[in-house]
Amino acid sequence: MFSKNKNNLVALLFGFFSPLAVAQVARLPVIVAAVEERTLNSDIQALGTLQANESAQLTSPISATISRIHFDDGQRVAAGEVLVELTNREQVAELEEARVALDDARRQLQRTRQLVDNKFVSAQELDGRQREFEVAQARLGAVEARLADRLIKAPFAGVLGLRQISIGTLLSPGMPVATLLDDSVMKLDFSIPETRMAQLRPGLGIIAVASAFPERSFIGSIVSLDNRVDPITRAIRVRAELDNEERLLRAGMLMSVSVASAPRQTLVIPEEALLPLGDKQFVMRIEGSSGALHAQSVRVAIGERLPGLVEITSGLALGERVVTHGGFRLVSGQPVLIKAEVAAGESVRPALNAAATP
Numbered sequence: 001m002f003s004k005n006k007n008n009l010v011a012l013l014f015g016f017f018s019p020l021a022v023a024q025v026a027r028l029p030v031i032v033a034a035v036e037e038r039t040l041n042s043d044i045q046a047l048g049t050l051q052a053n054e055s056a057q058l059t060s061p062i063s064a065t066i067s068r069i070h071f072d073d074g075q076r077v078a079a080g081e082v083l084v085e086l087t088n089r090e091q092v093a094e095l096e097e098a099r100v101a102l103d104d105a106r107r108q109l110q111r112t113r114q115l116v117d118n119k120f121v122s123a124q125e126l127d128g129r130q131r132e133f134e135v136a137q138a139r140l141g142a143v144e145a146r147l148a149d150r151l152i153k154a155p156f157a158g159v160l161g162l163r164q165i166s167i168g169t170l171l172s173p174g175m176p177v178a179t180l181l182d183d184s185v186m187k188l189d190f191s192i193p194e195t196r197m198a199q200l201r202p203g204l205g206i207i208a209v210a211s212a213f214p215e216r217s218f219i220g221s222i223v224s225l226d227n228r229v230d231p232i233t234r235a236i237r238v239r240a241e242l243d244n245e246e247r248l249l250r251a252g253m254l255m256s257v258s259v260a261s262a263p264r265q266t267l268v269i270p271e272e273a274l275l276p277l278g279d280k281q282f283v284m285r286i287e288g289s290s291g292a293l294h295a296q297s298v299r300v301a302i303g304e305r306l307p308g309l310v311e312i313t314s315g316l317a318l319g320e321r322v323v324t325h326g327g328f329r330l331v332s333g334q335p336v337l338i339k340a341e342v343a344a345g346e347s348v349r350p351a352l353n354a355a356a357t358p
Contacts, residue, residue: 051252078154187242269322
């Protein structure tokens, strides 16, 4: 007798039942719920960091001494505006020399053309004068380029940060002058779990709030999603843009982001039906015909959690029934007796009272 009971226990633990064993096992009372389909349109909450639409660390491409500074801390500048002048006496002299040489080469070229027209010199002489003129032009362009390198200009319109130089400073390539930011539009970068990635798309609206302006909401929209998911955090970076016409927002600020995800049809079950095992989730699904029902352990993938509900992304089909109460006492394949059935999100108290009634 002991051996027979032991065999039945082993069969229960591993989910393999002979018809005789199943018949000898008492049917456990359970409460079940059907898998339902619902429309979800829940907000996605995240934290993001602001950065300017464009950002540039101004520096000099050459080594030279600063002769003039044309900006103040925090000044707004236009694109192309001269901010810093470097010493350029030598280049100015070279520029004048190159202009004189070019004018002389132009006169020689014109005179040679007249002589060629009058058959006094050969066309070969004209070719030589043409080359001399083109060389003089190139030399003038090179001097103008070297002179332009001694002017630090704003590459775009924006606001300057704190000045980090003074007149007389010897600038070296890479030495910072100031930071220029285009803050007309601000970029807001934040991360969301990869499970919510399919709910986002460019153009979706967001609402952001900064602790500096707790009563002010900033409206923007998503412009792009990163091309990869972080393999460590399993999150993807999202970039949104916020209009900053009033220039209230500044780069580096932390903002709370709320994204209204796109409405979607999805399957849900009561949260009580989940049976976690490590990082995996299982449910007890009801199978079999009426009068011969049993519970079958099924692994499921879950999505968003809602109050009392959980989204099922795979593992179950619409209309299937799962055990919501009594599942922890079951093993896969065990016969069950359905005492009550509740709808997803419905209070189970009446059903629990009914199940407790003999």
